[in-house]
Amino acid sequence: MKKLKQISEYEWQLPKEGNMNVNGLVIGNKSIIDGFEDDTIGQINNVAQMPGVINPVCALPDAHFGYGLPMGSVAAFDAENGVISAGLCGFDINCGVNSIRTNLDYNEIKDKMEELTKELFKAIPCGVGSKGKLRLDDEQLDQVMIKGCKWAVENGYGVKEDLENMEENGCMEGADPSKLSDLSKKRGKPQLGTLGAGNHFLEIQKVTDIYDKEFADKLKVTKKDQVLIMLHCGSRGFGHQVASEYLKIQEKAVEKYNIKLPDRQLACAPVNSPEGQDYFKAMKCAVNYSFTNRLVMTHWIREVFEKVFKKTWQEMDMHTIYGICHNVVKLEEHTINGKKKKVYVHRKGATRAFPNIPVLVAGSMGTASFICKGTEKAMEKTFGSSCHGAGRSMSRTAAIKKYRGESIKKELAEKGICACSTSPKVLAEEAPGAYKDVSEVIESVDKSGISPKVIRVEPIGVCKG
Amino acid sequence: MSIMKKYKFIDDLTSDVLFEAYGKDLKELFSNAAEAMFSIICKIDKIKQEKTEEFVIKGEKLEDTFWNWLSGLIALVDTEEMFFSKFEIEEIDETHVKAKLHGQEIQPELGETVVKSLTNYKYEVKKTDKGYKAVVSLDI
Numbered sequence: 001m002k003k004l005k006q007i008s009e010y011e012w013q014l015p016k017e018g019n020m021n022v023n024g025l026v027i028g029n030k031s032i033i034d035g036f037e038d039d040t041i042g043q044i045n046n047v048a049q050m051p052g053v054i055n056p057v058c059a060l061p062d063a064h065f066g067y068g069l070p071m072g073s074v075a076a077f078d079a080e081n082g083v084i085s086a087g088l089c090g091f092d093i094n095c096g097v098n099s100i101r102t103n104l105d106y107n108e109i110k111d112k113m114e115e116l117t118k119e120l121f122k123a124i125p126c127g128v129g130s131k132g133k134l135r136l137d138d139e140q141l142d143q144v145m146i147k148g149c150k151w152a153v154e155n156g157y158g159v160k161e162d163l164e165n166m167e168e169n170g171c172m173e174g175a176d177p178s179k180l181s182d183l184s185k186k187r188g189k190p191q192l193g194t195l196g197a198g199n200h201f202l203e204i205q206k207v208t209d210i211y212d213k214e215f216a217d218k219l220k221v222t223k224k225d226q227v228l229i230m231l232h233c234g235s236r237g238f239g240h241q242v243a244s245e246y247l248k249i250q251e252k253a254v255e256k257y258n259i260k261l262p263d264r265q266l267a268c269a270p271v272n273s274p275e276g277q278d279y280f281k282a283m284k285c286a287v288n289y290s291f292t293n294r295l296v297m298t299h300w301i302r303e304v305f306e307k308v309f310k311k312t313w314q315e316m317d318m319h320t321i322y323g324i325c326h327n328v329v330k331l332e333e334h335t336i337n338g339k340k341k342k343v344y345v346h347r348k349g350a351t352r353a354f355p356n357i358p359v360l361v362a363g364s365m366g367t368a369s370f371i372c373k374g375t376e377k378a379m380e381k382t383f384g385s386s387c388h389g390a391g392r393s394m395s396r397t398a399a400i401k402k403y404r405g406e407s408i409k410k411e412l413a414e415k416g417i418c419a420c421s422t423s424p425k426v427l428a429e430e431a432p433g434a435y436k437d438v439s440e441v442i443e444s445v446d447k448s449g450i451s452p453k454v455i456r457v458e459p460i461g462v463c464k465g
Numbered sequence: 466m467s468i469m470k471k472y473k474f475i476d477d478l479t480s481d482v483l484f485e486a487y488g489k490d491l492k493e494l495f496s497n498a499a500e501a502m503f504s505i506i507c508k509i510d511k512i513k514q515e516k517t518e519e520f521v522i523k524g525e526k527l528e529d530t531f532w533n534w535l536s537g538l539i540a541l542v543d544t545e546e547m548f549f550s551k552f553e554i555e556e557i558d559e560t561h562v563k564a565k566l567h568g569q570e571i572q573p574e575l576g577e578t579v580v581k582s583l584t585n586y587k588y589e590v591k592k593t594d595k596g597y598k599a600v601v602s603l604d605i
Binding site: 422 | 507579
C-alpha cells in the first residue's frame with residue numbers, strides 16, 4: 001500500500017493530497033495493512049473530500065470495501081458547517097450486537113446444546129421475510145420509534161436493568177415518526193422481534209480467555225467455560241426502507257446545495273438543512289426500532305433457556321452485558337485541536353469505544369468473538385470508535401461458489417458447534433474462510449490501545465437466517 | 466438466431482451481489498432483472514404461482530422507473546409477505562410500469578437472502594444495439 005505512511009506500529013496515515021480536506025488514518029498491523037484493497041483506501045480518500053469533514057477519516061482494521069465509505073470506518077463532520085450523510089450510515093441502520101451473560105458452565109450444558117439451539121431456532125424468527133410473533137399497530141410502532149427499549153420494558157420484554165447496559169440506554173432522543181413514509185412503517189409493523197438473514201446471527205458462546213480480570217469481573221464474566229449469548233441483528237426492512245428513501249432525498253440535496261462529491265454514493269445534506277435534520281430524526285426511529293428488536297428477542301431467548309434448563313432467567317443471571325450499534329450517526333462532543341466541539345460522528349461497521357465501556361466484536365460464524373473495552377486513546381484517535389467484526393475478505397457470491405452449506409455444517413459440528421439455519425446456502429455465504437482473521441483485527445485494536453481485549457469467546461451453538 | 470441471456474451474476478464486490486440483466490425491450494429487461502433479484506432472495510424455481518399482486522410503479526425517467534421497480538419489489542416481500550417468481554408486465558414505458566406479480570406466501574425454508582437495497586455502485590440502465598442492458602448491485 002504505497003500511499004500509506006506508517007506513523008507507529010499500528011497507525012498508518014493517508015496523507016492529505018489533491019482534493020482531500022483532511023488526512024486518513026488506518027489502524028492495523030502490517031498483515032492487515034498488506035491485505036487492504038486499493039479501493040478501500042480510495043474510499044477513505046473520497047470521504048476526506050467531503051465538506052466539513054474533521055481530521056482524520058478513520059479506517060479500522062476490519063475495514064473492507066463498502067458503498068461510499070468502507071464497512072469498518074468512521075467519519076466525523078462539523079456540527080455547524082458539515083454534512084449528515086445517509087450514505088455514510090449505510091442501509092442497515094443500528095445493525096448491532098447485544099451480549100447476554102449466564103452463570104451456566106459449558107460442561108453443565110453441553111449435552112443439551114442440540115436441544116437448546118433447536119429451541120432457540122424455533123423461538124427466534126429467522127430468515128428472509130421472517131414473520132414476527134408481534135404484529136404492531138400504527139400507534140405501537142410510533143411508540144417503539146419514540147421510546148425504543150422503554151416501550152419493550154413497559155410491554156413485558158426485558159427489564160429496566162437491560163436499558164442501563166445499552167448504548168443510549170436503548171433509545172436515541174428526538175426520533176420523529178412524521179419523517180417516515182407510510183411504506184417504511186408498513187415494512188416495520190410485522191418485523192419487530194425477527195433476526196433476518198445474511199450475516200445476522202444468534203450465538204451461544206463459551207468463554208475461552210479472560211485478559212482483563214478486573215473489567216471482566218465488572219461485567220460478571222468470571223471464569224473460563226462460562227456461557228454467554230450474542231445477538232447480532234438490525235432494523236430489518238424498516239431500516240432498509242428509511243435508508244433507501246433518504247439516500248434518494250439526499251442525492252437531490254447534493255444537487256440543490258451544490259455539494260461537490262467524488263462519488264454519488266456519499267449522498268449527504270448540510271447538517272442544518274431539512275434534508276439533513278429530517279434524516280437524523282428518521283434514522284433515530286430506525287435506531288430505536290433496532291434496539292427494541294434485540295431486547296424483544298432477548299426476552300424470548302430467556303424464555304427458551306428457562307424451558308430447557310428448568311430455572312428462571314434470574315437464577316441463570318441472564319442479564320444484558322451490553323448492547324451497541326454498528327451503523328449509526330451520533331451528535332457527540334469530541335476534543336478537536338484542543339477544543340471541545342460538537343460533531344456528527346458516522347460509524348459504519350464501527351463500534352463506539354468510549355473509555356471503560358464494553359466494545360462487542362462479533363467474529364465470523366464459527367470463529368471467536370471478543371469483548372474489548374473503550375479507552376481515552378480511542379477518543380484521541382478514532383472519535384471514540386473501534387472495530388465491529390472480522391470483516392469480509394471474500395464476496396458472498398465467491399463464498400457460495402467455494403463452499404457448500406452442508407459441508408460447512410459438518411465442519412462446525414466437528415468443532416463442537418451446533419448450527420441451525422433456514423437454508424444451507426447462508427452457511428456457505430457466511431463460511432468462516434470468507435472473512436479476515438479476527439485475531440489479527442483484535443491484535444490491532446488491542447495493541448494500538450483503542451480497545452484492549454477483555455474476554456475471548458468461542459461459539460458452541462449458532463442460529464442463522 | 467441465438468437466444469438472449471436473461472441475466473448474469475458478476476463476482477465483484479467483497480460483500481455483495483452484482484448482476485447484469487438484458488432484454489430485447491423494456492418489458493423483458495424489467496422482468497429479467499426482477500427474476501435475477503428474486504433468485505437471490507428465494508429459491509425461485511420452487512416458488513408456486515398461486516397468488517397474484519397488481520403492481521404499478523412510476524419514475525421521472527427510465528433510470529428512476531427501473532430503480533423504483535426493483536426497490537418496490539424488495540419492499541413487497543415484507544409488506545405482502547410473498548416471494549415472487551413470475552413478473553407479467555402488462556404496460557410499460559420509460560416512466561411507468563403496470564404488472565401482475567405471481568408468487569406465493571413466504572415460507573422460511575424457501576428463503577435465501579435478505580436484499581437490503583439497490584445501490585448506486587455501477588448502477589446503469591442503457592439501450593444497446595440488441596435492446597437494453599442494466600447493471601444492478603444489491604446490498605445484502
